[in-house]
Amino acid sequence: MTTSLSLPWTVSVKVPLVMAIAAAVMAVGTTWVVYRLVDGQQDRELAGLTRSYLDGLSPALADPVLRRDVWGVFEILDQPRMFSAPAIPVEVVVADRNGEVIAASNPPGARSGAPLPARFRNGEGGGSLQTDMVTGTALSTTLLVTGGRYIGSLHVLWDITPLLNDRQALLRTAALWTVLLPTIIGFVGWLVTRRMMRPVGILSRHMEGVENGLVRMVGTELVETASGEFARLYRSYNAMAEAIEARRALAARLASEERLSSVGRLAAGVAHEINNPLGGLFATLHLLRSDSESPAVRARAVGLLDRGLTGIRDVVRALLSIYRPERDLRAISDADFEDLRMLIGPQLGNLQLDWSVDPIASAGAAAGPVRQLALNLLLNAIAAAGENGRVGLTVVVQSLELLITVTNTGPCMPAETAAYLEGRAHAEAPGDGLGLWLVRQIVSELRASVSVEPLGAAGGRIVVTVPITDTQRDAE
Amino acid sequence: MSSRPFTRREFLSSAVAAMPVVFVARAGVTAAAGSSPIRLGLPQTLIAPTLDEFGCLSRYFEEFSPIDIQFVQLKTNDELSSSLLSGDLDLAWVSGYALVRHRANLAPIAVPVWQGAPMTRSCLIVSAARRANSLIDLAGDAHALVDAESASGFLVTAAAVADRGIRLNDFFRQTFFTYGDRNVVRAVAAGLADSGTCDAHVLAILAEVEPHLAAKVRILESSPPIGAPPIVAALGALAPGDAKTIGSVFTEMRSVALGEATLAKLRLDGFVEPAPDLYDLLAEKAGRLKGLV
Numbered sequence: 001m002t003t004s005l006s007l008p009w010t011v012s013v014k015v016p017l018v019m020a021i022a023a024a025v026m027a028v029g030t031t032w033v034v035y036r037l038v039d040g041q042q043d044r045e046l047a048g049l050t051r052s053y054l055d056g057l058s059p060a061l062a063d064p065v066l067r068r069d070v071w072g073v074f075e076i077l078d079q080p081r082m083f084s085a086p087a088i089p090v091e092v093v094v095a096d097r098n099g100e101v102i103a104a105s106n107p108p109g110a111r112s113g114a115p116l117p118a119r120f121r122n123g124e125g126g127g128s129l130q131t132d133m134v135t136g137t138a139l140s141t142t143l144l145v146t147g148g149r150y151i152g153s154l155h156v157l158w159d160i161t162p163l164l165n166d167r168q169a170l171l172r173t174a175a176l177w178t179v180l181l182p183t184i185i186g187f188v189g190w191l192v193t194r195r196m197m198r199p200v201g202i203l204s205r206h207m208e209g210v211e212n213g214l215v216r217m218v219g220t221e222l223v224e225t226a227s228g229e230f231a232r233l234y235r236s237y238n239a240m241a242e243a244i245e246a247r248r249a250l251a252a253r254l255a256s257e258e259r260l261s262s263v264g265r266l267a268a269g270v271a272h273e274i275n276n277p278l279g280g281l282f283a284t285l286h287l288l289r290s291d292s293e294s295p296a297v298r299a300r301a302v303g304l305l306d307r308g309l310t311g312i313r314d315v316v317r318a319l320l321s322i323y324r325p326e327r328d329l330r331a332i333s334d335a336d337f338e339d340l341r342m343l344i345g346p347q348l349g350n351l352q353l354d355w356s357v358d359p360i361a362s363a364g365a366a367a368g369p370v371r372q373l374a375l376n377l378l379l380n381a382i383a384a385a386g387e388n389g390r391v392g393l394t395v396v397v398q399s400l401e402l403l404i405t406v407t408n409t410g411p412c413m414p415a416e417t418a419a420y421l422e423g424r425a426h427a428e429a430p431g432d433g434l435g436l437w438l439v440r441q442i443v444s445e446l447r448a449s450v451s452v453e454p455l456g457a458a459g460g461r462i463v464v465t466v467p468i469t470d471t472q473r474d475a476e
Numbered sequence: 477m478s479s480r481p482f483t484r485r486e487f488l489s490s491a492v493a494a495m496p497v498v499f500v501a502r503a504g505v506t507a508a509a510g511s512s513p514i515r516l517g518l519p520q521t522l523i524a525p526t527l528d529e530f531g532c533l534s535r536y537f538e539e540f541s542p543i544d545i546q547f548v549q550l551k552t553n554d555e556l557s558s559s560l561l562s563g564d565l566d567l568a569w570v571s572g573y574a575l576v577r578h579r580a581n582l583a584p585i586a587v588p589v590w591q592g593a594p595m596t597r598s599c600l601i602v603s604a605a606r607r608a609n610s611l612i613d614l615a616g617d618a619h620a621l622v623d624a625e626s627a628s629g630f631l632v633t634a635a636a637v638a639d640r641g642i643r644l645n646d647f648f649r650q651t652f653f654t655y656g657d658r659n660v661v662r663a664v665a666a667g668l669a670d671s672g673t674c675d676a677h678v679l680a681i682l683a684e685v686e687p688h689l690a691a692k693v694r695i696l697e698s699s700p701p702i703g704a705p706p707i708v709a710a711l712g713a714l715a716p717g718d719a720k721t722i723g724s725v726f727t728e729m730r731s732v733a734l735g736e737a738t739l740a741k742l743r744l745d746g747f748v749e750p751a752p753d754l755y756d757l758l759a760e761k762a763g764r765l766k767g768l769v
Binding site: 069070071074075078103104106107108111112113 | 650667
């Protein structure tokens with residue numbers, strides 16, 4: 001039930017979370033595709049740019065390279081060129097066919113007459129383009145050929161940081177949206193889902209109330225303002241709540257009737273219990289009428305009257321406790337079980353009674369429900385024990401539990417009935433009687449547990465474990 | 477030349493009648509009438525591209541030369557002297573070294589005056605931050621020169637190295653020509669050359685008009701005064717009168733405002749007729765190179 005009660009919260013988080021994750025996956029995927037496209041486009045753009053630059057320089061360089069004219073080469077390289085492209089040539093070097101520098105646009109970086117510096121060698125011959133993302137540079141190289149003869153090489157080092165910056169900017173923007181978009185979608189989704197799931201939440205809380213025994217109706221205003229489906233759900237719930245309430249009222253009335261029934265069943269025995277002292281009382285009256293002046297007789301008569309009336313009072317008190325258990329919230333004691341013993345005495349007939357009740361100082365369990373529970377179990381046991389059978393009651397206090405064990409000879413309790421008593425089956429109480437139903441109700445009320453143990457030919461045993469809680473102690 | 481407007485003749489004969497050069501020029505006009513224009517060769521880069529020296533010279537000659545002059549720009553001193561010798565040019569502004577080398581075929585008609593004398597100097601320059609004290613510290617350098625017939629941009633340094641009995645290309649790791657004094661400065665300033673040889677006159681002008689460039693170099697050594705680059709005529713190319721007339725147009729440049737403006741552009745005091753011994757020092761230095769360059 002706990003899972004179902006948390007459904008609205010879970011859904012209102014899970015749905016937006018899934019939406020946010022989906023949005024993030026889409027954003028990352030889109031970013032990757034766009035990045036690859038931009039990457040390819042920039043590579044092509046850079047290749048075209050460098051190629052056209054090299055092609056533009058090469059023809060002019062042929063003559064000075066052939067003559068190894070240092071100044072002639074330098075003057076060509078030193079021409080200012082306007083570049084607003086994503087790549088800017090930062091160093092240009094011309095080498096002769098032996099790999100010696102003729103001139104460079106930045107002479108200190110490549111001395112004339114010295115071997116071509118390593119950073120201008122790409123190892124792949126002419127016409128290639130190599131990019132270095134770490135330094136933000138690219139190297140393009142072409143061979144200088146005139147009349148079919150290789151005369152030297154042209155090497156251009158490009159600053160491609162503007163191009164890389166564009167890529168970085170793209171990635172930054174994509175990363176921002178990868179975070180922002182799912183966050184927005186998730187938040188909006190949470191708001192929408194929360195609003196959509198609100199009726200479910202209301203129903204959930206009401207159902208939780210039902211679980212805890214508090215049946216509340218969904219307000220009329222909510223029912224009227226809800227959309228079609230939820231309005232139907234609200235109405236269905238309200239109908240169910242009304243049915244539960246009706247059933248509960250019926251059960252309460254039946255419980256009351258069951259108590260009356262128990263009292264009725266006990267009445268004959270009680271009448272017998274009262275009748276016995278009444279005979280003594282009348283005999284005492286007769287004695288007093290005959291010799292009222294004798295102090296000895298009067299003292300004996302008073303004693304007889306006291307004992308007889310006390311017996312009657314105890315029987316009546318025990319019967320009243322059974323009839324109105326809700327008024328008896330004190331803690332159970334061994335005296336209560338003695339009352340039960342007295343009450344069932346007339347019902348025993350030829351049955352033998354095994355009775356063992358530990359002294360109970362303060363068990364911390366409400367006396368009324370426990371007495372009612374034990375009495376019903378005992379009456380059931382007496383009914384089931386058959387002629388000349390045995391019935392037993394054992395009460396033991398173990399740390400925070402009160403163990404009440406009722407045994408009887410005779411046929412064992414049917415499995416269906418046992419399952420109902422143990423709370424394993426939630427169906428209606430088996431049989432016509434309300435006794436077991438009442439036991440089950442009291443067990444729930446006391447948050448106790450029941451164990452039915454068949455003893456084969458020896459009959460059966462029912463063990464009720466009643467927790468001794470702080471609440472019950474407080475009730476004490 | 478024969479289609480010169482009348483108003484200009486009037487101007488020449490009235491407003492500037494007192495100028496001897498103009499009268500000579502007018503006589504020259506008469507003498508040269510009907511002939512093709514005289515071709516005057518100039519180096520491609522005289523001083524600096526920003527100065528518009530050629531424009532000034534052209535305007536001055538158009539205005540005041542009685543002889544039609546056609547300016548021709550060539551890249552190197554060698555090309556200028558070769559063109560003079562082959563007859564492609566009649567006149568040229570060449571290096572003193574070119575004159576010395578082809579003395580038998582060339583005759584100076586005018587020489588520029590800078591700082592009061594028709595002289596210039598050759599400068600050894602290095603980058604401003606370099607520690608070096610003399611030519612000997614430059615051994616093993618990549619060295620920038622003007623061209624092979626430049627006196628201040630080649631001959632002086634080559635002769636100084638030759639004085640040590642070493643060939644220029646053995647003394648320096650690498651030498652190359654830049655075909656302009658300003659280019660030598662650029663090469664050293666950019667680090668293309670470790671040192672260079674250029675003309676003191678051009679260097680002084682660069683310090684004024686391109687201080688950011690001049691500031692990147694410093695003068696390591698300056699040579700003794702040498703004859704400034706002369707205006708030379710190929711012997712036999714011009715009638716004696718024409719050579720004298722054109723020489724006068726140069727030497728009288730200071731006497732008119734446009735001429736003064738042209739001289740101011742060139743940072744020159746004027747032009748004079750060259751003394752016969754002006755280039756003796758260069759001839760002596762050129763002699764030292766024989767067998768070594």
